[in-house]
Amino acid sequence: MTVSSRPKLVLVGHGMVGQKFLEQLHAQSPDAFEVTVLCEEPRPAYDRVHLSSYFTGTTAEQLSLTPTDFFAGTGYTLNLGEGAATIDCAAKTITTTQGRTLSYDALVLATGSYPFVPPLPGKDRQHCLVYRTIEDLEAIAASAKQSKIGTVVGGGLLGLEAAKALKDLGLTTHVVEFAPRLMAVQIDDLGGRLLRRKIEQLGVTVHTQKNTKEIIDGETAHHRMVFADGGHLETDLILFSAGIRPRDELARASGLAMGERGGICIDNHCRTSDASVYAIGECALWEKKIYGLVAPGYQMAEIAAKAIAGDTATPFLGADMSTKLKLMGVDVASIGDAHAATPGALTYVYSDEVAGIYKKLVVSADSKTLLGAVLVGEAEDYGNLLQFALNAIPLAANPEDLILPTREGGAKKGLGVDLLPASATICSCNNVSKGALCSAIDAGNTSIGALKKCTKAGTTCGGCAPLVKQVLDAELKARGVTVNNFLCEHFAHSRQGMFHLIKMGSIKSFDEALIKHGSGRGCDICKPAVASILASVWNEHILMPKHQSIQDTNDYYLANLQKDGTYSVVPRIPGGEITPEKLIVIGEVGKKYGLYTKITGGQRIDLFGARVEQLPLIWKELVDAGFESGHAYGKSMRTVKSCVGSNWCRFGVQDSVGMAIKIEERYRGLRSPHKIKLAVSGCTRECAEAQSKDVGVIATEKGWNLYVSGNGGMKPRHASLLATDLDDATLVKFIDRYLMFYIRTADRLQRTSTWLDNLEGGIDYVKKVVCEDSLGIAAELEAEMQGLVDTYECEWKKAINDEETLKRFKHFVNSAEADANIQFVNERGQIKPRNALEKSTVGEPA
Amino acid sequence: MTENAQWTHVCALTDILPNTGVCAKVGQAQVAVFRIVSPQGAEEGVFALGNFEPKSQANVLSRGLVGDLGGVSVVASPVYKNHYALTTGACLEEETLRVPVFAVRVVEGAVLVGAQQ
Numbered sequence: 001m002t003v004s005s006r007p008k009l010v011l012v013g014h015g016m017v018g019q020k021f022l023e024q025l026h027a028q029s030p031d032a033f034e035v036t037v038l039c040e041e042p043r044p045a046y047d048r049v050h051l052s053s054y055f056t057g058t059t060a061e062q063l064s065l066t067p068t069d070f071f072a073g074t075g076y077t078l079n080l081g082e083g084a085a086t087i088d089c090a091a092k093t094i095t096t097t098q099g100r101t102l103s104y105d106a107l108v109l110a111t112g113s114y115p116f117v118p119p120l121p122g123k124d125r126q127h128c129l130v131y132r133t134i135e136d137l138e139a140i141a142a143s144a145k146q147s148k149i150g151t152v153v154g155g156g157l158l159g160l161e162a163a164k165a166l167k168d169l170g171l172t173t174h175v176v177e178f179a180p181r182l183m184a185v186q187i188d189d190l191g192g193r194l195l196r197r198k199i200e201q202l203g204v205t206v207h208t209q210k211n212t213k214e215i216i217d218g219e220t221a222h223h224r225m226v227f228a229d230g231g232h233l234e235t236d237l238i239l240f241s242a243g244i245r246p247r248d249e250l251a252r253a254s255g256l257a258m259g260e261r262g263g264i265c266i267d268n269h270c271r272t273s274d275a276s277v278y279a280i281g282e283c284a285l286w287e288k289k290i291y292g293l294v295a296p297g298y299q300m301a302e303i304a305a306k307a308i309a310g311d312t313a314t315p316f317l318g319a320d321m322s323t324k325l326k327l328m329g330v331d332v333a334s335i336g337d338a339h340a341a342t343p344g345a346l347t348y349v350y351s352d353e354v355a356g357i358y359k360k361l362v363v364s365a366d367s368k369t370l371l372g373a374v375l376v377g378e379a380e381d382y383g384n385l386l387q388f389a390l391n392a393i394p395l396a397a398n399p400e401d402l403i404l405p406t407r408e409g410g411a412k413k414g415l416g417v418d419l420l421p422a423s424a425t426i427c428s429c430n431n432v433s434k435g436a437l438c439s440a441i442d443a444g445n446t447s448i449g450a451l452k453k454c455t456k457a458g459t460t461c462g463g464c465a466p467l468v469k470q471v472l473d474a475e476l477k478a479r480g481v482t483v484n485n486f487l488c489e490h491f492a493h494s495r496q497g498m499f500h501l502i503k504m505g506s507i508k509s510f511d512e513a514l515i516k517h518g519s520g521r522g523c524d525i526c527k528p529a530v531a532s533i534l535a536s537v538w539n540e541h542i543l544m545p546k547h548q549s550i551q552d553t554n555d556y557y558l559a560n561l562q563k564d565g566t567y568s569v570v571p572r573i574p575g576g577e578i579t580p581e582k583l584i585v586i587g588e589v590g591k592k593y594g595l596y597t598k599i600t601g602g603q604r605i606d607l608f609g610a611r612v613e614q615l616p617l618i619w620k621e622l623v624d625a626g627f628e629s630g631h632a633y634g635k636s637m638r639t640v641k642s643c644v645g646s647n648w649c650r651f652g653v654q655d656s657v658g659m660a661i662k663i664e665e666r667y668r669g670l671r672s673p674h675k676i677k678l679a680v681s682g683c684t685r686e687c688a689e690a691q692s693k694d695v696g697v698i699a700t701e702k703g704w705n706l707y708v709s710g711n712g713g714m715k716p717r718h719a720s721l722l723a724t725d726l727d728d729a730t731l732v733k734f735i736d737r738y739l740m741f742y743i744r745t746a747d748r749l750q751r752t753s754t755w756l757d758n759l760e761g762g763i764d765y766v767k768k769v770v771c772e773d774s775l776g777i778a779a780e781l782e783a784e785m786q787g788l789v790d791t792y793e794c795e796w797k798k799a800i801n802d803e804e805t806l807k808r809f810k811h812f813v814n815s816a817e818a819d820a821n822i823q824f825v826n827e828r829g830q831i832k833p834r835n836a837l838e839k840s841t842v843g844e845p846a
Numbered sequence: 847m848t849e850n851a852q853w854t855h856v857c858a859l860t861d862i863l864p865n866t867g868v869c870a871k872v873g874q875a876q877v878a879v880f881r882i883v884s885p886q887g888a889e890e891g892v893f894a895l896g897n898f899e900p901k902s903q904a905n906v907l908s909r910g911l912v913g914d915l916g917g918v919s920v921v922a923s924p925v926y927k928n929h930y931a932l933t934t935g936a937c938l939e940e941e942t943l944r945v946p947v948f949a950v951r952v953v954e955g956a957v958l959v960g961a962q963q
């Protein structure tokens with residue numbers, strides 16, 4: 001065994017800040033230390049900030065903050081499930097919970113904090129839980145299964161997040177707060193009042209000024225919480241979220257200097273009272289302050305890593321505690337001196353109790369500098385205001401303009417990012433300045449994705465994402481670069497631009513588009529894209545001779561190309577409903593042509609292994625039996641999945657099959673930037689998985705809820721709720737508008753999910769356009785859709801009746817023979833392509 | 847279909863729609879023949895490549911979309927979208943892939959395919 005000559009560094013605690021420290025250490029001095037990490041939890045560092053998303057389907061793996069090859073790549077040693085038990089600062093050793101002794105030259109404590117549970121009698125009863133780790137969440141989920149009512153003790157930021165989780169778990173939810181208002185630390189009375197009302201509208205009962213005395217057996221539920229004022233509340237589950245306390249027990253026992261109320265004292269370089277020991281994150285106390293947010297912890301991680309490497313140029317000088325978050329769908333933000341505690345501070349207040357918006361600015365006595373702000377109900381201005389406050393940018397003459405709503409047509413107020421100095425922090429979580437973003441852009445990171453990956457800006461809480469985008473756009477503009485989402489080298493236009501040009505210029509063919517707006521000869525990217533736009537705008541039959549050379553092989557043969565050069569056949573089965581007679585026809589056709597048959601994931605039947613010359617014969621039989629093209633081959637509307645619904649299902653509240661068929665028949669054949677999938681569920685149990693579809697419809701007692709921009713596939717996205725309790729006519733109207741708006745504005749091959757995620761203003765903007773007609777284009781969108789609906793024709797019906805079209809369905813132009821290279825073997829009673837090794841390569845030229 | 851030692855008459859030029867391909871049987875070989883026409887409608891020639899696309903190991907190249915990339919006339923494989931130069935048969939994305947090139951000409955409206963080059 002070789003003894004390492006490198007100094008030893010031990011990190012205790014592998015949480016968010018611990019992991020950030022390791023990354024910084026590796027970046028500063030890759031091989032300088034032999035690093036050992038003691039991680040008490042059973043898994044490496046994960047994203048606590050997004051912990052709640054665990055309840056909405058994010059897995060522990062997805063929450064992980066530790067790249068899988070991180071430890072292998074750095075050579076650092078991670079000990080999972082092994083904590084530090086004691087520290088001997090004099091001997092520079094640690095004993096672990098496994099009884100091992102480790103020696104160190106440098107020790108970093110990143111032990112975080114623990115949820116504070118008030119010392120009440122009864123606090124340790126079953127179903128009394130906290131909210132900090134993945135294991136806590138598992139316990140909450142298990143307990144919720146046996147509970148009907150859940151109560152959160154604590155109405156702060158975390159408490160409200162926990163309340164949301166309980167609500168999502170289906171519990172009747174209460175919040176009990178000791179103070180007179182919610183989020184007492186971050187917002188003021190008026191803001192708190194509005195927040196409370198909004199949260200109560202969502203069905204959470206809020207009890208303020210309640211001091212819980214004890215918890216005893218309940219009469220109608222597991223527990224009864226008895227309040228000091230004599231009242232009580234019966235509840236099955238209790239979740240304590242009454243603040244956090246630093247995990248400083250190790251440090252305390254080893255004699256390091258501590259704060260009066262806990263926390264490990266550190267200096268500006270995160271050094272504790274022992275020169276070899278550092279403390280960072282939520283366990284550290286700097287100038288009598290504990291920071292319960294991740295951004296300051298990340299700053300400490302960087303400063304400590306530098307200090308350990310001997311670089312003490314940048315000290316820790318405190319951190320900004322501004323926050324913006326969405327609490328149960330309510331935007332809340334707090335910036336700087338939210339309570340106007342600065343001597344002489346003045347305030348501007350705007351309150352609209354009708355719309356549920358409250359905004360307050362706190363400015364200096366001369367009203368030249370923004371000191372703080374509170375935003376409830378609408379927090380769009382957060383990024384701008386934060387920059388004013390952080391960079392002390394002088395306020396203009398009427399600071400109130402910053403929070404007053406703009407009237408229609410009014411100039412966009414606020415701050416252009418150009419005004420920001422290079423030193424302005426854009427992403428506080430990851431401490432990324434505007435200057436750092438600019439250098440990254442200079443280095444070629446000119447897309448949002450690349451910029452985020454390179455700088456990490458926007459990857460933690462996401463609050464800065466709009467600002468990062470603004471900086472990128474402004475910088476690209478300043479550099480004379482137009483953000484290039486051109487179709488390809490032949491068209492210097494985005495898909496959206498091409499759509500416009502084709503529509504406005506009445507362009508009816510690819511060649512015309514190329515001559516007027518392009519260059520060269522086109523390619524396999526722009527041809528199908530233009531073909532799709534032509535189809536969406538004019539709905540001319542894609543088989544028209546002038547459109548043939550631009551169709552991808554799937555659209556050319558109206559079937560899906562398979563790996564061996566054969567094609568598949570998918571008849572439309574609207575809503576998944578099919579008569580036994582039609583099932584028999586499909587079976588007969590499959591048998592006759594020897595096709596492989598499979599039920600697809602889209603509630604229909606796929607027949608595989610058809611050769612080009614067989615396609616018209618197969619389709620003739622299908623069309624004669626009343627089938628239509630299923631458009632499985634197109635970038636087009638695919639299927640409307642349905643559940644059985646109220647006709648049969650004992651829970652169904654509407655006829656989901658009927659609605660699915662109605663919708664499928666309306667949008668069949670619709671060409672779009674990418675495929676579109678829909679679904680209709682008959683009740684909230686959601687058996688049709690509508691929330692994973694581009695358009696999802698879920699029946700309610702009163703009508704239909706409309707969800708949009710869901711996605712399964714490579715990057716699943718839960719659909720966003722667009723409108724609720726719609727009647728049939730409004731539902732169809734909204735879907736028309738939504739789909740047409742997407743078709744007009746999306747990029748090439750952009751599903752509705754990525755389209756929405758990239759759309760400025762997101763779902764709120766789409767809501768305005770679709771439901772409130774904010775752009776005044778609703779009638780136009782509806783008319784466009786109606787035009788497409790009225791001109792629908794089954795492509796296959798048309799094809800089999802047209803001699804010219806039928807000519808193309810042969811393998812050889814000069815022979816009626818089939819392609820001898822297509823060969824099958826049998827498996828489980830059906831065909832499958834013979835693989836290359838088994839195949840005699842008849843067709844390959846010698 | 848007439849055949850002599852060098853040239854096989856495979857079809858009329860008008861049997862190939864502008865800017866598409868067809869597959870012709872030439873002896874035992876499958877040949878993809880493309881007809882290229884400018885956006886303004888001027889004939890710019892025919893090109894012939896082996897129809898067997900090596901990446902997918904399928905006889906499909908005639909069904910690819912034609913166009914140009916950086917000035918090189920190409921056809922895109924309909925399976926994995928890799929591109930082959932119409933004049934050389936070289937794959938633009940993968941050096942090791944290449945399809946054979948055949949001689950081809952149009953005589954009085956008839957497309958004739960000749961020997962592999």
Ligand code: SRM
Nearest residue numbers: 560568599600601602603604632638711712713714715751
């Ligand atoms: C046949 C089928 C699989 C099956 O046997 O069940 C299938 C087969 C193919 N899918 Fe799929 N997908 C099928 C259901 C799905 C589903 C499930 C669903 O629709 O409920 C999904 C996830 C849902 C979604 O789209 O959000 C799905 C997500 C994809 C994706 C990923 C899309 C994404 O946005 O991430 C692709 C790739 C793409 O489109 O770029 C894809 C692409 C394909 C292609 C077209 C790949 C290709 O180019 O060859 C496959 C050929 C289809 C064919 O008939 O030859 N398929 N595919 C299903 C046909 C359904 C139908 O009746 O039309």
Ligand SMILES: Cc1cc2nc3c(=O)[nH]c(=O)nc-3n(C[C@H](O)[C@H](O)[C@H](O)COP(=O)(O)OP(=O)(O)OC[C@H]3O[C@@H](n4cnc5c(N)ncnc54)[C@H](O)[C@@H]3O)c2cc1C
Nearest residue numbers: 013015016017018040048049083084111112281282293294
């Ligand atoms: C539900 C929730 C939501 C949040 N939302 C936000 C938000 O929106 N924005 C924001 O900025 N912050 C948020 N936070 C706070 C944020 O998660 C913390 O600021 C951050 O995790 C602190 O990092 P840390 O590394 O200091 O502590 P932690 O992430 O808690 O890591 C400390 C680790 O040390 C381990 N440990 C402790 N003692 C020992 C020992 N003796 N030996 C070995 N290991 C030990 C612990 O088990 C833990 O794994 C949220 C927190 C929660 C719980």
Ligand code: SF4
Nearest residue numbers: 643649652682683687
């Ligand atoms: S979603 Fe509702 S109606 Fe449809 S099958 Fe499920 S329980 Fe029944």
Ligand code: FES
Nearest residue numbers: 427429460461462
């Ligand atoms: S500020 Fe949190 S990710 Fe940028």
